[in-house]
Structures are given as C-alpha cells and as structure tokens.
Amino acid sequence: MNGNNLESEEITSIGELCKSLKISTRTLRYWEEVGIIESVDRFGRANRGYTPYMVRRIKFIIKLKDMGLTIKEMQDLYRVYGDAKRTEQLIPELVRVLDQHIDMIDEKVAKLSSLRKEIVEYRRRMLTKHSESQKNSGSSSK
Numbered sequence: 001m002n003g004n005n006l007e008s009e010e011i012t013s014i015g016e017l018c019k020s021l022k023i024s025t026r027t028l029r030y031w032e033e034v035g036i037i038e039s040v041d042r043f044g045r046a047n048r049g050y051t052p053y054m055v056r057r058i059k060f061i062i063k064l065k066d067m068g069l070t071i072k073e074m075q076d077l078y079r080v081y082g083d084a085k086r087t088e089q090l091i092p093e094l095v096r097v098l099d100q101h102i103d104m105i106d107e108k109v110a111k112l113s114s115l116r117k118e119i120v121e122y123r124r125r126m127l128t129k130h131s132e133s134q135k136n137s138g139s140s141s142k
Helices: 002-010 014-021 025-033 052-066 071-081 087-140
Strands: 048-050
Touching: 014 025, 014 048, 014 052, 025 048, 025 052, 048 052, 052 071, 071 087
Parallel strands: none
Antiparallel strands: none
16 A cells, blocks of 8 residues: 555656646647657546656657657657667667758758848848939939
C-alpha cells in the first residue's frame, strides 16, 4: 500500500503540469492523441497524470516544438525511440532532423537578407525620387 501511495505522489496531474509548463491542457491532450506522449490514470481518479519520466519527455517535446519541429517529425522520432526507450537510436535521427532544420533556417535567412537588401535599395530610390520631386516643384514655383 505504501508503494502505491509513493507511486501516486510521483504522478503530476494534467492541471498542475500544464500550469507549471505554461501550456494548455488541450495541447497536452492533442499530443496524446497524435501519439507523441502518453499519460497514466491517477490511482482511484479519472484525471490524467504524468510520471517524472513523462514530464521530462514533455519538456523535451516543448523544446523540439520551440526549435520548429513538426508533429510528424516528433512522431517519427518517437517511433525511432521505440518501446525500448533507447536514446542511442534517437540521437542520430534527432541530429539528422536538426540538420534539416538548420539548412531550412539558413535558406530562410539568406532569402530574408536578400529581401532586406532589396527593400533598402527600393527605399533609397524612393527617397531620391521624392527629393528630386521636391527640388523640381520648388524650382517651378519660383
């Protein structure tokens, strides 16, 4: 009986977890629906609960999400990680996915840099045109 009480104390409720991680319960439920996390039922209650392992995993998912990984990519990583929970299988796949994201970000940065240069040049031309227009209108009114 004491083992069950200790075990239940280690389980964090969905409400407590969402509040501490600043995410919605809907987000957590969605992640469960798509299979990137799982919960356990609290002993004698219908509320969802999360073990310390699951909490660490949810924090990892939040980090991956913040880095721009998609749900599909996280599902693929979870499949690689598998039931055996083997980190050595996960790391090479995670590095591959992160490399793809780095390449994608580099492409976006290059496009944004080019767009910025184009906007700065266009702005310069407009200011020049405006300045010339002001000079011409000033000289024609004399």
